[in-house]
Structure formats: C-alpha cells, structure tokens
Amino acid sequence: MHNSTESAEKAHLEQVKRKLNEALERLGGRVRRYAADIQVQKIYMSEHRGEMDHIEKVSARSSAEQSMRSAEAVVATRKRIQKLIRSPYFGRIDFSRHGAGESLPVYIGIHAFSDEAVKKHLLFDWRAPISTMFYDYELGEAQYESPAGPVTGEIMLKRQYRIREGEMEFMLESGLNIMDDILQEELSRASDDRMKNIVATIQRDQNAIIRNEDAEVLIIQGVAGSGKTSIALHRIAFLLYRFKDSLTSKDILIISPNKVFSDFISNVLPELGEEQIAEMEMETLARELLDYKYTFQTSLDQSSALIENGDDAMRRRIDEKSTVDFLARLNEYAAHVLDTRFRAGDVRIGGHLVPAAFIQRMFKKRRNLPLVGQLRWVADCVEHELRVRHHYDITAKERAGIKSQLKKFVSDPALRTLYRDFFKWMGKPELFKPGRNSSLEYADVFPMIYLGIQLKGLTGRDPSIKHLVIDEMQDYTPVQYAVIAKLFRCNKTILGDENQAINAFSSSTSGMISGLFRYAECVRLCKSYRSSYEITRFAQGISPNSELVAIERHGPRPLVVACSTAKEETRRIGRAIDEFRGRGQHTMGIICKTQTQAEQLHKAICEDIPNVHLLTSRSSAFVQGVVICAAHLAKGLEFDQVVVSNASDKNYTTELDRNLLYVACTRAMHELLVTHIGPKTRFISIL
Numbered sequence: 001m002h003n004s005t006e007s008a009e010k011a012h013l014e015q016v017k018r019k020l021n022e023a024l025e026r027l028g029g030r031v032r033r034y035a036a037d038i039q040v041q042k043i044y045m046s047e048h049r050g051e052m053d054h055i056e057k058v059s060a061r062s063s064a065e066q067s068m069r070s071a072e073a074v075v076a077t078r079k080r081i082q083k084l085i086r087s088p089y090f091g092r093i094d095f096s097r098h099g100a101g102e103s104l105p106v107y108i109g110i111h112a113f114s115d116e117a118v119k120k121h122l123l124f125d126w127r128a129p130i131s132t133m134f135y136d137y138e139l140g141e142a143q144y145e146s147p148a149g150p151v152t153g154e155i156m157l158k159r160q161y162r163i164r165e166g167e168m169e170f171m172l173e174s175g176l177n178i179m180d181d182i183l184q185e186e187l188s189r190a191s192d193d194r195m196k197n198i199v200a201t202i203q204r205d206q207n208a209i210i211r212n213e214d215a216e217v218l219i220i221q222g223v224a225g226s227g228k229t230s231i232a233l234h235r236i237a238f239l240l241y242r243f244k245d246s247l248t249s250k251d252i253l254i255i256s257p258n259k260v261f262s263d264f265i266s267n268v269l270p271e272l273g274e275e276q277i278a279e280m281e282m283e284t285l286a287r288e289l290l291d292y293k294y295t296f297q298t299s300l301d302q303s304s305a306l307i308e309n310g311d312d313a314m315r316r317r318i319d320e321k322s323t324v325d326f327l328a329r330l331n332e333y334a335a336h337v338l339d340t341r342f343r344a345g346d347v348r349i350g351g352h353l354v355p356a357a358f359i360q361r362m363f364k365k366r367r368n369l370p371l372v373g374q375l376r377w378v379a380d381c382v383e384h385e386l387r388v389r390h391h392y393d394i395t396a397k398e399r400a401g402i403k404s405q406l407k408k409f410v411s412d413p414a415l416r417t418l419y420r421d422f423f424k425w426m427g428k429p430e431l432f433k434p435g436r437n438s439s440l441e442y443a444d445v446f447p448m449i450y451l452g453i454q455l456k457g458l459t460g461r462d463p464s465i466k467h468l469v470i471d472e473m474q475d476y477t478p479v480q481y482a483v484i485a486k487l488f489r490c491n492k493t494i495l496g497d498e499n500q501a502i503n504a505f506s507s508s509t510s511g512m513i514s515g516l517f518r519y520a521e522c523v524r525l526c527k528s529y530r531s532s533y534e535i536t537r538f539a540q541g542i543s544p545n546s547e548l549v550a551i552e553r554h555g556p557r558p559l560v561v562a563c564s565t566a567k568e569e570t571r572r573i574g575r576a577i578d579e580f581r582g583r584g585q586h587t588m589g590i591i592c593k594t595q596t597q598a599e600q601l602h603k604a605i606c607e608d609i610p611n612v613h614l615l616t617s618r619s620s621a622f623v624q625g626v627v628i629c630a631a632h633l634a635k636g637l638e639f640d641q642v643v644v645s646n647a648s649d650k651n652y653t654t655e656l657d658r659n660l661l662y663v664a665c666t667r668a669m670h671e672l673l674v675t676h677i678g679p680k681t682r683f684i685s686i687l
Helices: 006-051 054-086 129-136 178-187 204-210 228-242 259-264 282-289 299-309 312-320 324-340 356-365 371-389 396-407 415-426 442-456 478-487 510-514 533-542 566-583 595-605 655-665
Strands: 091-097 104-109 113-115 120-125 140-146 149-164 167-172 217-222 252-255 278-280 347-349 352-354 467-470 491-496 520-525 559-563 587-592 612-614 625-630 639-644 668-677
Touching: 006 054, 006 113, 006 120, 006 149, 006 167, 091 129, 104 129, 120 129, 129 140, 129 149, 129 204, 204 228, 204 520, 217 228, 217 510, 228 467, 228 491, 278 282, 282 442, 299 312, 299 442, 299 595, 299 655, 324 415, 324 442, 324 478, 347 371, 347 396, 352 371, 356 371, 371 396, 415 442, 442 478, 510 520, 533 655, 533 668, 559 566, 566 587, 566 595, 566 625, 566 639, 566 668, 587 595, 595 612, 595 625, 639 655, 655 668
Parallel strands: 104 120, 217 491, 217 520, 252 278, 252 467, 467 491, 559 668, 587 625, 587 639, 612 625, 639 668
Antiparallel strands: 091 104, 091 149, 113 120, 140 149, 149 167, 347 352
16 A cells, blocks of 8 residues: 555655755746747747748747747646645545556546646546545446546545645545535635635535536536536636637636626635636627617615615516516517517519518518518519519619619517517507616616517627636526527536525525526535534524535524624624734725615714725625625625614515525624614524
C-alpha cells in the first residue's frame, strides 16, 4: 500500500511540490523566450515595414499573433501550476482494477498534472472519469466510465486532505463519514465575500448532477442552502472539461437575478481554472430585444411596488399574465393576427391580372416567416406567375410596383399597439395599464416581446450560445420561458427553489417549467448545508417543507428579541454589529422587508456606526463586512450572521411576506437574530 503513514504522505506532498516547482521554472523560461521572440518580431516589422509587400506583412502579423497565443497558453498553465503548489490535491483513492493486480494511488486535485520525465500522472483533475469514484464510492467494489467503456475494480484505500499554502493541515483515513467530517469542518468556517468551489466536498447526489452530460434541459429544484448555484457552476466547469473541443466559456451565458449576485458567484469558475462566463439580467435582455425603444419597470421595482403598496389591481394584472393559460391566449392572438393582417386584392401588372385568391394563398404558405419575408416571397410568386402563365417578363420598375401594391394589403401596427389590442381582443382592456410617460409594467415586457418574436421577427443578440444557465428559476413566468425557448435553442441548466419566490403572483414551479421544454429532466436537492441545524429548524417553522433535510451542524439558537421602539431596535442591532466585529467573522447581513425600510435603517445605524454598506438595485458588488439590504436583494447570498429587522405582525402579514421572511432567515450560516416592535409576526412559530 502506497504512502500508508502520515509521514509518508507528507514526503509524497513534498515530492509533488518539487515536481510542480520544476515545471513552474520550465514554464517561466518558455514565457521569457516567447516574450523575447515577440519583441524581436515587433522590432523587425517596425524596421522593415516599408520593404515588405502585403503577403510578407500578413505572414509576419500571423506569426506574431501565433506567438502571442502560445505565450498566453503557457501563462495560463503557469497560473494553474502556481495554484496547485498551494494546494496540489484534496483526495486520494487506491484503485485495483480487476485483473490488473496491484492497486495504484489516484491523487485528485483541482487540475491534472503529469511528470513529463516519466510520463506519469501525479494528479488527476476532479472532473476526470476516474475521479468520480472518489465522490460515489467508499471502500470496496467500484467502477467508472472510461472512453473505452466501464472499468471495474475495488477501492482499497480512501483519504482526504486539507493542504493550504503547501502545508498539510490534516489527513483523514478512509471511512463511511470521511466526506461528512470534511464537510462539517468546511461548513463551520466563516463565509467569504465570494462563493467558493466545493470540489473537496461534493456529495454523491451533487456529483450525479454535475456530471450529467446528456440532459438537454436540466431543471434543478433545490431547497434553500442546498448549493444548487454552486453545483450548476461546477456542472458548467465539468461540461467545459468534457467537451473542450466544442464548448468554450464564450459559448455559455448565465441569466442571473442582479449584479450583486453575479459578483458573489464570479469567483467559482476562475477558481476551477475556467474563464469567467458572460452574465445578463432579464431586464438587459429585454432592453436589447426592444432596441431600447421602450421604458419599463424593472423586476425589482415591481416586487417593491407589490410589497410596499399592496395594490390589489396590480396584483390581479400580474397574476393574470403569469399563467400558462395566458401564454396560450398569446399564441391564439398571434395566430389570429397572422390570419387577418393580410387581406389580398388583385394585382395588375402590364395589363395582366394576378387574382387576390392566389396572392392570399401564397401569403399563407409562409405564415411563419416575418412579415418582410412573407411579402418578399409573395412578390416572387407573383413574378413567377406572370412569367409562367402569361409569358410576361417584368421590369425593375414593375417589380417595385408589385411590392408597393402588396404593402397596401397589410395591416402592420406598431408592436405596442398590437400588444394593447391583444387585451381588447381578450375582452379585458383593463389588464393593460401603462405608467407615467407610457412606461410599461414589468409584467407586460416579456408578453410584448413574445408577440414581437411571433409577429415582428425579433431575434436575440447572439445565436451562437450553446448552453444557457438560468438561476432563481421560480421568479420567471411561463411567458418569459417561452421567450427564452424561442431565443436560445440550446441546452439549458435551470435552477431555483419554488419555496423562495419573492413574488407569489408571478412565480413558476419546477413542474410548470418542465412542461414548457421538451426533453426536460428534473432533479431535486433536499439536503440543506448553509445554515446550522437550529437556524434551518427555525426557518422551517416559517415555511415548512417536508422534503428538506437539515444537516446536523449545530450552532446557537436563533434569537427573537422584542423591542419597544424603533430606537431601541436600532440600538440592539448596533450591539449585534459590535459583537459581530469582535468575533472576527467576515459577513453580516441586516435584512429588511422592503428597500425603503433598508434605507431608513441604514441612515439610523450610520449615525453611530461606521462602515455599514447599503445594497440597492444599482449595487454591482458584494462586499465583506456589514451589509443592509431588502430581502429580494439578499436572494442567493449568504452571511455568517443575519439580523432580520422589524419582524412584527404588522410588517409581515401576507403569504408574500412569509416568503420574504423565509428568504431572509435562510441567508444565515451560523447566527440569526430577529427583532420586532410590537407582537412578532404570526409566521414565527418556534423560538
């Protein structure tokens, strides 16, 4: 058995680090040679530009560009080696292949590394086929899928390590709880200002999702704290590794809820050695599709209006536009417009008549084309009819005349008019209610875009996207998913938690979403890792979920503190901030129900306490320290400690309020404080 003692393991670590440092030195030499070569090429081109013909210039530029690409590849490899020197590997299995005799050690790290001198793998990438056994099996019979087929054998030994800055902090011997021991230790650590990779603690069910390479549309329904976003990002890293010849980071797009969340997750893929992936908010997609011609309310504005104003008529409008039935009515209306927007008449050219019935028939043959394409097709048909039936060749002027006559048969109102008339056609004109300066309600934006795709030929900005990731899936409506299906005809990873909808009037369930996509595969993540057992139980009292399984990591019980006045509540929160800063933790979230309440509390706290940050819809980064935000901006984030302010029965009363309170409490990893003025909210059932 290889390296059977801790001293032998430490000696092995030093040997691996020595090989890595030797490789780093070689790579440094290559970088210097490339830099010198590129400099020579630049000098030569500068000094001889006047003497070079076009072909020589193109060749010289091509050579310089190739040298640059090669140098960039070496620099990227050097960065990976530098990362490996700090932490070369986190796991090991000794696998004895059936019929092969002696077992061989497989050390698993964030990247692969080989000893070029002896052509031997020293480290295996966590995404490699053989590495999946580390996540899926304990000691005993095991197998993995190689390119040549399944490989069976036996795991003889399994170990896990923590190596930081090149030093082995601990080593755990094989056992049924090896992953749980490491996981518990990792979950107990203070949070950071960025989401981190979880390669050392991936669980078996998570591993199956990450390595699913067959699903065209994978829908991940995960409870709060189940790690679904991290798993989705690790899945992207796996797919980039698995399909490296056909998939790059430029082929992937993430639709995320806001810029703060995008910043929070921005560290994961670079940590895994992959380039950052483009991200976009739904509002940005809408503005691009509408060519910036319309103003509209944002999703956060809509949520804030619902939470703060309690406008029942607005709720009814949003509710109506957030159903599968509403999408069906849009399709019916689009079909109606396609059938009625063209009323053909006779066309006369050079004394010859092409009858209206022929023209109408030709128009319907291409009813799925954009209108411009339909008219072009009909004009060609008319010209062909004249040539074949009447033996008449038209002139360029007559060709223009045909197009001019055809346009007179068309009813082509502006997109906004088409959308407004849709509600008249439904018999519900009151559902369309623009705001000031004709600004659209957010609930109207994507239904109008959907009609634009159907009737005006609106198209997306980048048809080359090969994989789309959608986070917070529950906050998008069937119409939004229908738009996504039209624009992005590619594989998708869709994730979220239907129990964390911040707008109960426009949320979607995993079942509803799967019904909108062909070949969708649904998976569920029920184990919650983020919060301590006590915090998870507290949150379950607010919004019970029979599927949720709380990990047994214990911590302080949540505190529910009654305050007599707003000033007393502010002082109590101030004391919590002082205690937090004295403990050396990294992040504290003070979460309010609404943005207005967050702004008021921020102003009150900052009178006495410095360096408290306020998150708004315009914020672009997640910062360490103390943060105040509204619940709808806290989604997807996590904090060492959370304070939920003003959790009174007067403030949290509706089912939407219940969801917001649940979201706020489930952001806490280690400690939770809930304050209230007057009776506490009815949703808090345990202390």
